[in-house]
Amino acid sequence: MILFIKLLLAHLLGDFIWQPNSWVKDKETKKHKSIYLYLHILLHGVLAAILVGAIQFIPYALLIAVMHGLIDLIKLHFQKKKTKRTWFIVDQIAHVLILMGVVLLYQHEPINFQWFNNQFWILITGVLFITKPTSIFIKTIISIWHPESQNSNNDNSLTKAGNYIGILERLFVFCFILTGHFEAIGFLLAAKSIFRFGDLKEAKDRKLTEYVMIGTLMSFGTAIVTGLIVQALLLQLL
Template structure:
């Protein structure tokens, strides 16, 4: 595990901390011809060597696997990503990097990996709870409040696409964590913070229906998150 953490730290430093935004733009513009791409790979190589104390004789194969795969993944991402698929390529790229770090670690350390250890009752219960808080609750709330939708989408609407959905998911995740960790006071703070940010929308709007619509959605969102959090805590104690 220690070796994997060293590899992961080197990756985080090289890919995020020590890679300026200007390098990223240069790579996106010039792709595989970008000098910043090779400088980035060079920094990754140095960091890997640094964290294994430059023990090339022992770790050369693992470092070679990481460096070559890192270059291939970055080159493919730069070559094929589009503006619309940039997010998907970033997530895929990072997942592949981490998987290769894990693979390189297995060259030196044997991991006793078993699905039975992952898919325990507590793990499955936690996954179900997260899905209930995010996706399931979003669908149920949408079905409930659709009948009261007070406004249609305007051409000059400057709100972010699907922002409401993501805000709802994030707030329910926060509430769920607060309930599970028994920090109920934080829920009140979150509700107050959301009310402050929503105050401008509610006061500038002369439509009372919009205020009621937002209030119903908020209470349903918080209510579902609290209910799922309480049920999760209760069921977790029974396992």
């Protein structure tokens, strides 16, 4: 289990946290001719090897890097503008399945950093997942809807403010779950609804209201489920 958590953490770092948008755009434009594709592949291999921390794992890290590159190449060559959302989901599922396969091949080898316990790996992976990766997941899933008000040139909101608000609210919910303060989640949701009420009332756009509600519920739902899973895993180690 801990081996999979470490590999998942490496995947989240390589695919979301440390992959700039400029890399993604260059890969989508140049495909297999993009130098960033190969830097991206190398990054995944290096991260897997470093986080696992065992010389014996290097061939498996190489396998992860190669398979990651093949999956990305397939997605880059076959996805279209209308199918990017579907290919994104398929791509992520394929990557996770590869990680699970590597764990099955390597499960006979106990791997642990002496200076970090198992709880650390579970906790840090859960926290990392509900930040940028979850933002990208939600944005991708709800991208099929485009409320007219969202495209207005009169939008006076701060740059990427919605993204950071979503990350912060999920971190709060995650902490509330782990500390057992479920009532605080209701307070946070109510507070956000109050602040959002004025914007939605002023917009007078039912599509925008539904769009915001879907995004908010997905954000809170993901944070709650992640928090419960992490809590259950931590309790098993006690």
